[in-house]
Amino acid sequence: MDNHKLNKILLVFEGKKGSLISILQRVQEEFGYLPEEALSSIADFLSLPPSQVFSVATFYKHFFLSRRGDHIISICQGTACHVCGARDLLAVAEKILGIKTGQTTPDYKYSLERVGCLGSCALAPAVLIDDEVYSKMTPDRLKELLTGDLDKIKAQKTPRT
Amino acid sequence: MGRPILKQPERDHKIDSHDALQGLREALIAAGETTRKEVRVCCGSSCISSGADSVREAFIDQIKELELEEDIGVKRVGCHGFCEGGPNVVVAPEGIFYQHVTKEDVPEIISETLLEGRVVERLLYKDPATDKRYIYKRDIPFFKKQKRIVLKNCGHVDPADIEDYIKVDGFEAFARALTGMTPEGVIEEIKQSGLRGRGGAGFPTGIKWETAHNTPADKRYIICNGNEGDPGAFMDRSVMESDPYSVIEGMMIAGYAVRASKGIIYVWSGYPLAVHHLSDAIAQATDLGLLGHDIMGTGFDFNIEIIKGAGAFVCGEETAMIASIEGKSGRPRPKPPYPAVQGLWGRPTVVNNVETFATVPRIILNGSDWYSKIGTAQDKGTKIFSLVGKVWNRGLVEVEMGTTLREIIYDIGGGIQGGRPFKAVQTGGPSGGCIPEELLDLPVGYESLAEAGSVMGSGGLLVMDEGTCIVNIARYFLDFAQNESCGQCSPCRIGTKQMFKILDDITKGKGEPGDIEILLELSDALKKGSVCGLGMTSPNPVVSSIRYFRKEYEEHIYEKRCRALACKPLIHYHIKKYRCKACMRCLRACPVGAIIGAKWQVHEIDQSKCIKCGTCMKVCPPRFSAVECITGPIEELGEKGE
Ligand SMILES: Cc1cc2nc3c(=O)[nH]c(=O)nc-3n(C[C@H](O)[C@H](O)[C@H](O)COP(=O)(O)O)c2cc1C
Ligand code: SF4
Numbered sequence: 001m002d003n004h005k006l007n008k009i010l011l012v013f014e015g016k017k018g019s020l021i022s023i024l025q026r027v028q029e030e031f032g033y034l035p036e037e038a039l040s041s042i043a044d045f046l047s048l049p050p051s052q053v054f055s056v057a058t059f060y061k062h063f064f065l066s067r068r069g070d071h072i073i074s075i076c077q078g079t080a081c082h083v084c085g086a087r088d089l090l091a092v093a094e095k096i097l098g099i100k101t102g103q104t105t106p107d108y109k110y111s112l113e114r115v116g117c118l119g120s121c122a123l124a125p126a127v128l129i130d131d132e133v134y135s136k137m138t139p140d141r142l143k144e145l146l147t148g149d150l151d152k153i154k155a156q157k158t159p160r161t
Numbered sequence: 162m163g164r165p166i167l168k169q170p171e172r173d174h175k176i177d178s179h180d181a182l183q184g185l186r187e188a189l190i191a192a193g194e195t196t197r198k199e200v201r202v203c204c205g206s207s208c209i210s211s212g213a214d215s216v217r218e219a220f221i222d223q224i225k226e227l228e229l230e231e232d233i234g235v236k237r238v239g240c241h242g243f244c245e246g247g248p249n250v251v252v253a254p255e256g257i258f259y260q261h262v263t264k265e266d267v268p269e270i271i272s273e274t275l276l277e278g279r280v281v282e283r284l285l286y287k288d289p290a291t292d293k294r295y296i297y298k299r300d301i302p303f304f305k306k307q308k309r310i311v312l313k314n315c316g317h318v319d320p321a322d323i324e325d326y327i328k329v330d331g332f333e334a335f336a337r338a339l340t341g342m343t344p345e346g347v348i349e350e351i352k353q354s355g356l357r358g359r360g361g362a363g364f365p366t367g368i369k370w371e372t373a374h375n376t377p378a379d380k381r382y383i384i385c386n387g388n389e390g391d392p393g394a395f396m397d398r399s400v401m402e403s404d405p406y407s408v409i410e411g412m413m414i415a416g417y418a419v420r421a422s423k424g425i426i427y428v429w430s431g432y433p434l435a436v437h438h439l440s441d442a443i444a445q446a447t448d449l450g451l452l453g454h455d456i457m458g459t460g461f462d463f464n465i466e467i468i469k470g471a472g473a474f475v476c477g478e479e480t481a482m483i484a485s486i487e488g489k490s491g492r493p494r495p496k497p498p499y500p501a502v503q504g505l506w507g508r509p510t511v512v513n514n515v516e517t518f519a520t521v522p523r524i525i526l527n528g529s530d531w532y533s534k535i536g537t538a539q540d541k542g543t544k545i546f547s548l549v550g551k552v553w554n555r556g557l558v559e560v561e562m563g564t565t566l567r568e569i570i571y572d573i574g575g576g577i578q579g580g581r582p583f584k585a586v587q588t589g590g591p592s593g594g595c596i597p598e599e600l601l602d603l604p605v606g607y608e609s610l611a612e613a614g615s616v617m618g619s620g621g622l623l624v625m626d627e628g629t630c631i632v633n634i635a636r637y638f639l640d641f642a643q644n645e646s647c648g649q650c651s652p653c654r655i656g657t658k659q660m661f662k663i664l665d666d667i668t669k670g671k672g673e674p675g676d677i678e679i680l681l682e683l684s685d686a687l688k689k690g691s692v693c694g695l696g697m698t699s700p701n702p703v704v705s706s707i708r709y710f711r712k713e714y715e716e717h718i719y720e721k722r723c724r725a726l727a728c729k730p731l732i733h734y735h736i737k738k739y740r741c742k743a744c745m746r747c748l749r750a751c752p753v754g755a756i757i758g759a760k761w762q763v764h765e766i767d768q769s770k771c772i773k774c775g776t777c778m779k780v781c782p783p784r785f786s787a788v789e790c791i792t793g794p795i796e797e798l799g800e801k802g803e
Binding site for chain 1: 206209243468587590634
């Protein structure tokens with residue numbers, strides 16, 4: 001872990017009350033997850049017992065304590081998506097990637113997650129790949145996305161000028 | 162995510178008085194009159210995910226190329242709420258409504274509609290039930306029956322341009338309150354309007370404000386609840402994305418009324434566009450002097466900060482949200498004391514929902530009299546619902562309180578998609594319940610829905626047809642509850658888990674006599690022994706569905722049948738021997754090779770391999786219709802199938 005990077009983040013929060021969650025969010029943005037050493041340093045910085053930092057880090061769903069994949073596949077499990085076959089999508093993704101929900105492939109290419117509700121209910125079922133929502137997903141299309149070259153497919157989807 | 166590049170115009174002066182605001186508005190309106198036509202491209206999250214950004218870029222590029230910038234403006238607008246047909250484009254001033262627009266359609270829209278005044282027929286909305294096409298947005302049944310007060314700016318106003326908001330009376334309500342009303346006067350106006358909180362519980366907003374106002378303190382806070390963890394609801398996301406200014410204006414008015422100087426918007430971090438637009442709105446308002454120190458020279462200070470939630474449904478509960486803002490784990494605490502008395506950092510705090518705040522400027526602007534005439538005797542105003550599930554027109558609908566569920570589902574939603582009969586509508590998400598056909602004429606309101614065993618909640622409306630299994634839906638919501646329980650009350654922590662386990666077993670054909678009774682008993686314990694609304698209301702989906710659909714539970718438990726054919730362990734696919742033409746289609750399509758057969762040899766499904774994906778049924782040509790799906794114990798297969 002890069003201590004220098006961590007210290008830079010912490011400096012911004014110097015003396016701010018109740019900043020633990022914001023710090024964790026920033027650290028996760030930087031490192032992709034919350035490394036254990038970082039949690040101890042944050043506890044020192046805020047003069048909190050490490051147990052409290054750990055408790056907050058494990059309470060919220062957006063915090064991850066181990067390294068995640070380069071691509072995060074989040075399958076929406078909201079109500080509308082549920083009635084439109086989101087559970088099947090999860091099963092398909094598990095099968096293709098060979099991992100269970102919440103796990104990361106051994107090559108750290110993909111992490112598979114379920115997410116509460118993306119708010120894309122009118123376009124259900126929805127899948128969030130990194131930070132892009134793919135709507136009206138079908139098992140076939142998901143298979144195509146997960147077995148193809150994701151970077152290429154994404155580049156085609158949103159041409160940037 | 163295709164984030165728009167926001168324009169940040171240089172501000173040479175601040176809005177330092179009500180007159181200055183009005184002056185700016187008049188100048189902006191006068192300047193806008195020179196552009197004759199306008200293309201409005203929806204840039205809500207849903208339309209962006211369907212490619213709205215590239216459509217907008219194509220319009221801008223091609224209009225520039227044709228040197229038509231003087232005549233035709235291109236504007237990014239917020240969500241119309243009709244997300245399924247996205248990307249949506251409106252040609253103003255006529256109000257021609259185009260759907261599913263791609264960048265390939267742009268040249269035609271420019272040459273036909275914008276230059277020649279002809280409509281492009283194929284891009285018009287087609288009513289799926291009648292096949293009729295509609296030209297104007299205002300005529301489409303989905304919009305026609307709505308009453309848009311809170312959503313009035315959505316689809317019209319650029320969510321990233323404060324001047325566009327100021328043009329349509331933006332900040333007028335705030336300026337009037339600040340310069341012409343006392344804080345007590347503002348509170349009285351909100352009380353008189355009858356506004357109740359839109360976040361679920363329906364507490365009278367004016368009374369909440371009054372409590373915070375009357376509690377002695379050195380500091381007070383305003384919190385806008387934008388956590389929206391309710392699965393199946395997206396109205397708050399849409400309002401924050403499409404009309405962030407109305408939300409912050411509502412907070413500013415609340416801040417003035419209760420003499421708070423700090424506002425916090427707590428947004429779920431999974432709504433990046435909402436965070437982006439809100440931050441931008443705050444920055445622009447600060448730039449203009451509408452936020453900050455000594456606003457309009459009145460001595461009133463107010464600032465707004467955004468806090469991103471870290472993904473916990475329970476943080477939508479107000480005391481949990483406050484704990485989360487204080488940097489702790491978001492666990493609710495018993496009430497009282499209510500946050501209005503003792504909230505953030507122990508100070509009086511007003512927590513209101515996004516929709517509640519967005520309603521406030523409308524009330525101050527038009528008066529409580531105007532507002533209290535909308536709706537019914539008990540329930541004033543309008544409510545936004547997110548209409549999803551098996552209806553034709555899905556999206557955000559804002560209706561007057563007292564509108565019946567039937568009107569929402571059939572007149573606005575266009576009825577049930579796919580021709581299967583209606584079964585039930587689930588309102589209020591995980592804290593709500595199922596409402597059957599016979600109660601469809603129920604007018605929506607806090608009390609009427611509660612009497613029917615459901616709740617208004619935040620406004621999710623999930624329409625189910627005969628292909629949706631009631632037990633499966635109850636199982637789904639309990640799964641949600643057991644996942645989201647913060648775990649501090651044992652009835653909630655253990656109870657939701659047990660209820661989920663029983664429901665899961667029932668949907669797997671492992672239900673036992675007595676299960677229904679145990680479910681009801683546990684429900685009772687949960688209601689009595691939970692600290693917060695999550696635990697107290699989580700049994701609602703189960704209790705209400707047992708109340709109206711007990712028979713379906715019994716079929717699952719005693720006959721191992723799922724009449725909706727939705728519970729996989731209870732269904733089987735089967736090929737009718739006498740109908741099968743041995744065409745090999747299903748045999749090739751089956752992803753797991755479960756079909757036995759050959760050319761000239763009637764096919765058969767190997768039940769031990771079958772994963773019940775239904776592919777065979779989909780590929781079997783309709784003229785053969787050899788594959789059927791049946792429910793019940795597998796021993797019955799032979800006689801039933803032949
Ligand atoms: C488990 C739980 C989740 C909640 N989630 C939300 C939410 O996402 N948004 C919201 O506005 N209110 C939510 N509430 C209600 C809030 O506690 C609170 O009543 C509301 O924000 C008050 O605002 P209102 O009076 O404007 O409705 C939730 C309540 C509970 C018990
Ligand atoms: S009812 Fe459930 S979610 Fe609410 S405080 Fe208790 S354990 Fe937590």
